[in-house]
Amino acid sequence: xxxxxxxxxxxxxxxxxxxxxxxxxxxxxxxxxxxxxxxxxxxxxxxxxxxxxxxxxxxxxxxxxxxxxxxxxxxxxxxxxxxxxxxxxxxxxxxxxxxxxxxxxxxxxxxxxxxxxxxxxxxxxxxxxxxxxxxxxxx
Numbered sequence: 001x002x003x004x005x006x007x008x009x010x011x012x013x014x015x016x017x018x019x020x021x022x023x024x025x026x027x028x029x030x031x032x033x034x035x036x037x038x039x040x041x042x043x044x045x046x047x048x049x050x051x052x053x054x055x056x057x058x059x060x061x062x063x064x065x066x067x068x069x070x071x072x073x074x075x076x077x078x079x080x081x082x083x084x085x086x087x088x089x090x091x092x093x094x095x096x097x098x099x100x101x102x103x104x105x106x107x108x109x110x111x112x113x114x115x116x117x118x119x120x121x122x123x124x125x126x127x128x129x130x131x132x133x134x135x136x137x138x139x
Contacts, residue, residue: 001134002076002102002122004028004037009137011040013118016080016106019045020113024106025053028076029067035100037075045079052091053079076122078104085109086119088130096125102133 008028016024025045028037041063046056067073077098081089086105088096096103107119124131 001136002037002104003136003138004076006137006139008037008040008076009120009135011042012076012078012104013106013120015042016108016118017111017113019080020108021050021082022048023050023053023080023082025055025079026077027063027074028078029063029070029072030075032071032073035075037102039072050082074098074101076102076104078106080106080108082107082112083109086121088123088125093125093128093130099126104135 012026015026018024023045024042026040026042029039029041030036031038043055043059045053047054084107086107088103088105103123103125105121105123110116111118120135122133122135124133
């Protein structure tokens with residue numbers, strides 16, 4: 001189960017809506033080994049695409065060095081889908097290389113960047129196997 005502070009959920013959703021119609025992406029870091037998401041890090045989708053996301057390699061390297069210096073790890077890796085449901089695509093599954101991370105997907109297909117609700121789901125993806133998990137929002 002992913003336990004996520006409401007302010008981080010809201011920040012992820014706001015990022016997804018802001019970047020719509022392109023996919024948004026980012027990381028939520030937390031203390032190494034804690035499984036507690038605490039630091040929201042929105043990233044730029046280097047692909048600039050409505051159907052694909054890609055972390056900028058320079059930004060990603062900088063983030064990993066920063067997390068290493070702070071004894072952090074990626075607890076959540078998130079991105080949005082703009083035209084499909086919040087379920088990992090084959091490409092998403094192939095890119096999932098953090099076996100301890102929660103992979104959050106936000107679908108903005110229904111309301112785009114408007115004030116409407118979004119679909120918000122979380123998965124564990126290990127060795128190509130996808131398991132959906134419950135999300136508990138902590139107010």
